[in-house]
Amino acid sequence: GAVVSQHPSWVICKSGTSVKIECRSLDFQATTMFWYRQFPKQSLMLMATSNEGSKATYEQGVEKDKFLINHASLTLSTLTVTSAHPEDSSFYICSARMGGGGFAKNIQYFGAGTRLSVL
Amino acid sequence: KNQVEQSPQSLIILEGKNCTLQCNYTVSPFSNLRWYKQDTGRGPVSLTIMTFSENTKSNGRYTATLDADTKQSSLHITASQLSDSASYICVVSGLPLDKVIFGPGTSLSVIP
Numbered sequence: 001g002a003v004v005s006q007h008p009s010w011v012i013c014k015s016g017t018s019v020k021i022e023c024r025s026l027d028f029q030a031t032t033m034f035w036y037r038q039f040p041k042q043s044l045m046l047m048a049t050s051n052e053g054s055k056a057t058y059e060q061g062v063e064k065d066k067f068l069i070n071h072a073s074l075t076l077s078t079l080t081v082t083s084a085h086p087e088d089s090s091f092y093i094c095s096a097r098m099g100g101g102g103f104a105k106n107i108q109y110f111g112a113g114t115r116l117s118v119l
Numbered sequence: 120k121n122q123v124e125q126s127p128q129s130l131i132i133l134e135g136k137n138c139t140l141q142c143n144y145t146v147s148p149f150s151n152l153r154w155y156k157q158d159t160g161r162g163p164v165s166l167t168i169m170t171f172s173e174n175t176k177s178n179g180r181y182t183a184t185l186d187a188d189t190k191q192s193s194l195h196i197t198a199s200q201l202s203d204s205a206s207y208i209c210v211v212s213g214l215p216l217d218k219v220i221f222g223p224g225t226s227l228s229v230i231p
Binding site: 046110112 | 151153155161162163164168208221222224
């Protein structure tokens with residue numbers, strides 16, 4: 001099956017620093033990647049949708065200048081949390097959707113997630 | 120409004136017992152429904168995917184059903200194991216393809 005790799009799996013950083021999270025589709029080309037945020041015991045919340053080669057579309061309430069998303073290739077998207085603060089501590093999950101027509105285009109494959117702890 | 124509801128919110132069962140989780144949705148038009156298992160601190164892993172024409176789909180001890188007329192789905196877990204303890208998320212996709220709605224999840228705890 002399709003594999004999505006997310007790195008790092010856990011990161012601890014000081015307040016004010018920036019953190020980059022990578023999301024890679026290992027065995028398929030992903031025209032669309034999604035970034036989610038999840039707080040403990042809550043459901044995934046979509047932060048943004050990124051299409052390869054174009055600017056990401058952010059959900060309402062998500063600061064695009066704080067959460068920088070780059071989707072420069074069909075297999076890689078990155079999320080950079082700039083000037084991180086303790087309230088940014090959360091579990092960040094990416095997913096990738098392969099191109100092509102029909103049903104397969106609609107399936108999202110999830111990464112394992114990145115736990116961010118900002119001190 | 121497109122919504123996905125799941126019940127129960129949480130469930131505790133004894134190892135070896137069966138259980139059924141419910142998902143009701145109002146997403147329309149409907150494309151497909153997926154059940155995911157999410158272990159604590161991990162990303163969701165797909166268990167089953169069903170389209171409009173499919174009524175049931177199995178994946179080992181997991182069996183999902185879908186009634187597209189009543190907009191209900193269930194996930195039945197047979198002979199539960201301790202490793203089944205996780206959050207189970209129902210995800211409904213509509214049309215256009217970007218319309219993906221996540222349910223709040225059911226937290227399952229299997230105890231010895």
